[in-house]
């Protein structure tokens with residue numbers, strides 16, 4: 001099993017390019033099932049999760065080809081199976097996003113329930129409620145969701161009980177081919193929702209309001225092919241900004257969308273970072289200083305993203321002062337705390353959703369273990385700031401969401417090696 005070995009204590013400095021967004025590429029790839037015509041997706045990141053989605057599409061009978069620049073050409077002209085099996089869905093929850101598109105186009109679909117997850121229970125009730133609201137008959141048995149709409153889905157007003165990114169995406173896709181108008185109320189407003197909406201419009205879907213809490217979709221008879229470029233990954237960008245902040249460094253990111261990082265940049269400024277932004281770049285300079293502690297409370301977009309909580313904890317761990325971190329989206333997203341404490345951090349847990357972090361001047365290397373994607377990246381950040389050589393085990397988690405992480409860190413002067 002691969003591990004990362006990191007010699008910490010070096011100031012990071014330099015420039016890197018940010019990859020395409022995983023959480024945008026995944027729904028967009030699922031959305032290509034909505035049309036029989038070819039779709040070309042560019043800027044898809046080279047990540048395990050993206051490969052899993054491509055495998056799932058191939059297993060449904062979709063023609064998929066990739067060139068050396070990760071342009072993905074998809075042809076869902078004919079599907080030979082309408083079932084997403086447990087073996088693939090259990091490895092990646094985003095596989096559940098094929099449900100809406102398959103049901104909308106073929107009038108039936110069978111998708112395994114995703115099952116448990118390291119960061120929380122993550123139910124799919126809102127996805128199912130929305131599809132039922134559009135006239136689907138849904139049966140959940142033997143670990144599978146079987147959905148049918150033999151006469152097609154019918155547009156309706158859908159009121160989401162919780163703000164869900166995946167739920168909003170599944171329903172947006174399903175509604176593109178429904179009869180009539182669908183309004184999704186209390187929709188998620190994440191930038192990845194805007195990206196999916198723009199992709200669907202490229203295929204001829206009539207989507208408006210994406211990025212606001214009410215999304216309107218006027219169903220069309222069919223969608224056509226098209227080419228679409230995936231947006232830059234805001235979580236990857238935020239993670240590298242923190243890598244520079246925890247090492248008192250200086251960094252410039254290329255190919256980013258600064259507007260999608262508002263809450264994160266605001267907290268970095270509060271932490272003492274000097275930040276400049278251009279149309280597609282962000283620079284951060286700590287001027288050699290230690291960061292200041294900042295309080296964090298996660299919330300749906302445009303609030304502070306849960307996907308950046310663990311990384312910001314790594315910053316607070318070495319910051320000057322005491323901070324509180326309140327995780328309000330997932331009920332089990334503090335697994336990095338015990339590992340960070342092994343590195344000499346001083347974090348107290350108060351229940352399952354609140355942590356109090358007393359900043360320490362120095363962390364010391366220790367063997368640690370990654371438990372989920374963002375937890376692993378937070379351990380990389382802590383290791384970069386720690387004195388000595390930290391070995392992080394189970395690094396496969398990080399390959400799900402960070403393209404060539406060791407190469408990018410090396411470009412910034414970090415001493416990082418992958419070892420087995």
Ligand code: EPZ
Pocket residue numbers: 022023024026093094120121122123124125126127128162163164165166167188306307329330331373374401
């Ligand atoms: C997406 O997951 C992201 N994944 C997650 O990123 C991200 O953490 C999350 O949104 C929140 O921003 C992808 O985009 C592939 P949700 P998703 O549905 O869609 C509850 C990462 O590290 N809920 O918005 O699964 C749920 O339990 C990952 O890259 C219901 O109650 O998240 C949670 O508490 C991890 N019923 C909250 O809503 C439902 O039917 C938000 O979940 C659906 C969700």
